[in-house]
Amino acid sequence: MTLPVTVEGYLPFDGAAGEVVAALIAATLVSVIIMANAAVAGPWAKRKITAAFTDRIAVSKIGPMGLGYIIVDSVRLLSKELIVPEGVDRPAWDLAPLVLASSAILGFAVIPMGNGIHLADPEVGLALVFATASIASLGLVMAGYASNNKYSFLGGLRAVAQNLAYEIPLLLVGFSVVLFSGSLQMSEIVAVQSQTLVSLGPVSIPAWFAFLNPFAFLLFMIANLAEVGRNPFDLPEAGQEIVAGFQTEYSSVYFVLLYLGEFIHIFLGGAIIATIFLGGPAGPVLPGFIWFLIKIWALFLFTQWCRSIVPRVRIDQLIQIGWKGLLVLAFANLFVTAGIVGVLAA
Amino acid sequence: MSEWTAIGALAVIAVLIPLSMMFASWLIRPSVPEQGKRATYESGEIPTGNTYQIRFNIQYYMIALLFVVFDVETIFIIPWTVIFEDAVETVGLVDAFLPMIVFVGTLVIALAWAWRKGAVQWTKSPRAERQRME
Numbered sequence: 001m002t003l004p005v006t007v008e009g010y011l012p013f014d015g016a017a018g019e020v021v022a023a024l025i026a027a028t029l030v031s032v033i034i035m036a037n038a039a040v041a042g043p044w045a046k047r048k049i050t051a052a053f054t055d056r057i058a059v060s061k062i063g064p065m066g067l068g069y070i071i072v073d074s075v076r077l078l079s080k081e082l083i084v085p086e087g088v089d090r091p092a093w094d095l096a097p098l099v100l101a102s103s104a105i106l107g108f109a110v111i112p113m114g115n116g117i118h119l120a121d122p123e124v125g126l127a128l129v130f131a132t133a134s135i136a137s138l139g140l141v142m143a144g145y146a147s148n149n150k151y152s153f154l155g156g157l158r159a160v161a162q163n164l165a166y167e168i169p170l171l172l173v174g175f176s177v178v179l180f181s182g183s184l185q186m187s188e189i190v191a192v193q194s195q196t197l198v199s200l201g202p203v204s205i206p207a208w209f210a211f212l213n214p215f216a217f218l219l220f221m222i223a224n225l226a227e228v229g230r231n232p233f234d235l236p237e238a239g240q241e242i243v244a245g246f247q248t249e250y251s252s253v254y255f256v257l258l259y260l261g262e263f264i265h266i267f268l269g270g271a272i273i274a275t276i277f278l279g280g281p282a283g284p285v286l287p288g289f290i291w292f293l294i295k296i297w298a299l300f301l302f303t304q305w306c307r308s309i310v311p312r313v314r315i316d317q318l319i320q321i322g323w324k325g326l327l328v329l330a331f332a333n334l335f336v337t338a339g340i341v342g343v344l345a346a
Numbered sequence: 347m348s349e350w351t352a353i354g355a356l357a358v359i360a361v362l363i364p365l366s367m368m369f370a371s372w373l374i375r376p377s378v379p380e381q382g383k384r385a386t387y388e389s390g391e392i393p394t395g396n397t398y399q400i401r402f403n404i405q406y407y408m409i410a411l412l413f414v415v416f417d418v419e420t421i422f423i424i425p426w427t428v429i430f431e432d433a434v435e436t437v438g439l440v441d442a443f444l445p446m447i448v449f450v451g452t453l454v455i456a457l458a459w460a461w462r463k464g465a466v467q468w469t470k471s472p473r474a475e476r477q478r479m480e
Contacts, residue, residue: 002349003352004351004352004355011437019348019351020351020355021353023351023352023355024355024358024359026352026355027352027355027356027358027359028358028359031356031360031363035363044367060436073473075374077373078367078371078374078375079371079374079376080371080375081376081377081378082371082375083384084457085384085385085386085387086384086385086386087386087396087397091365092466097364098364098365100362101360101362101363101364102357102360102364103360105356105360106353106357106360108356109353109356110353119352119353119356120350120352120353120356121349121392122350122353123348127424128353147397148386148396148397148398149386149387149388149397149399150388150397151387151388152397153400154398157406159359160406160410161406161409164409164410164412164413165409165413166412167413167417168416168420171420172420172423175420175423175424175427176427178424178427178428179427179430179431179459180428180438182428182430182431182432183428184424184428201405202460203409243387248387249386249387252371252375253367253370253371253372253375256367256371257364257367257368260364277362300382304432315468316468317466319409319467319468320466320467320468323409323412323457323461323466324461324466326370326444327416327457328457331450331454334423334427335447338427338430338443338446341430341431341434342430342431342434342439342442342443343439345431345434345439
């Protein structure tokens with residue numbers, strides 16, 4: 001049962017109005033969960049994690065463990081002056097942060113978060129989440145092109161080249177799990193993974209697709225790093241080469257929205273991995289929602305870890321890894337998986 | 347309850363959140379109409395030329411062209427992955443698997459050809475090569 005249906009049960013009225021109101025309330029709840037995660041990650045957790053890797057303390061003065069910086073930094077960034085550089089392509093320049101932030105939030109529509117927190121469960125769930133996740137590339141191009149800045153332009157071009165090179169392996173590997181589940185519906189994908197793979201005495205290992213096909217899991221993790229633009233694939237920003245890439249000319253609330261979009265995108269990538277490879281919200285003892293949070297935060301930590309310890313690849317290496325390495329491996333993975341599934345089913 | 351009502355509702359909320367942030371920022375931020383700071387950032391130098399006229403590597407075009415081919419192909423692979431297991435049970439492994447191998451095989455041959463032609467490899471422009479010689 002999805003969340004809007006649960007909410008509709010509590011409403012005093014039903015019919016079309018009840019459906020729409022319930023859907024809006026449920027959507028607000030889901031957005032609040034996403035925004036809360038992004039708020040903790042952006043101004044606080046990211047700094048703390050990077051500081052731990054580089055042996056520093058980072059934010060610590062305001063509130064317990066520096067948690068007060070979440071509020072302080074939000075106010076600080078929102079109250080900054082918005083500087084509109086000369087010659088920007090105005091509607092596109094304003095729309096780019098909106099597109100980035102909105103598309104990332106929309107991706108969570110079909111993600112099952114456990115404990116009945118699941119906004120919608122259409123039959124095309126997996127295709128929908130990949131479709132919404134890749135709208136972000138459009139935002140990056142708009143930001144890069146409209147800024148009238150050479151660094152932004154180069155960053156935008158790099159973003160396109162990178163997302164084009166890694167989108168195909170991402171999709172091919174992502175849909176190789178559909179061979180096991182036989183459905184694109186998220187609840188079905190999660191349900192198939194709850195079956196028992198092997199029983200080791202009292203402990204039964206569930207058939208999570210990461211255990212069934214660790215090779216696909218590894219490929220997807222690499223392609224996902226490129227998709228969210230974190231090291232070793234952070235070429236669109238590449239601080240040492242092109243200032244800040246597509247976000248060079250953005251300040252104030254637009255800067256916040258670009259970063260918000262990026263962080264929600266990292267969580268969306270983590271949520272996709274958790275759903276299709278790590279059994280969704282499944283896990284022992286703790287409630288499902290807690291397990292979902294643990295999984296997406298573990299994957300967030302993984303991206304920040306890579307950001308701290310892995311050097312950036314060059315653009316020519318990026319193209320070669322993507323088209324010559326990952327794409328070929330993704331096809332191999334798809335056909336070997338299909339072969340195994342086919343032989344077992346025949 | 348239609349699933350798409352909920353997705354539409356989240357789409358509305360997802361646009362409203364950034365808009366409300368923009369509105370909040372518009373309420374509290376200062377406005378100092380000084381023109382010097384509006385110059386395009388070029389590492390502190392005075393900006394030269396126009397961004398929209400800079401020439402960039404045609405490489406990006408070849409990659410985009412390849413992407414279109416493989417993206418369309420992915421669309422055909424998705425329904426195949428969904429029905430594959432059922433299809434193996436009804437029509438057998440060979441009939442379910444072979445057409446897709448032929449279809450993808452054609453495109454893999456195309457990829458190999460593009461690979462040999464150097465489309466998925468970073469090429470340096472002749473001008474850059476010349477400048478390196480000098």
